[in-house]
Amino acid sequence: MHFLNIIHRVTLNKFYVGETIDIQNRINKNNKHSFNKSFTKAADDWKLALA
Structure with missing residues (x-):
């Protein structure tokens, strides 16, 4: 099953919308x-905001 997820970049208050079958691994x-x-390569502080 695929999930829509929104992750949050804490330091710059940016969001990214994606989809995956394994949220934590992603x-x-x-x-x-x-x-x-990818857009997400610029940071290492992504946190799950919504799944």
């Missing part, structure tokens, strides 16, 4: 810069 990958060309 946040961990975003915070470890696993996606080289």
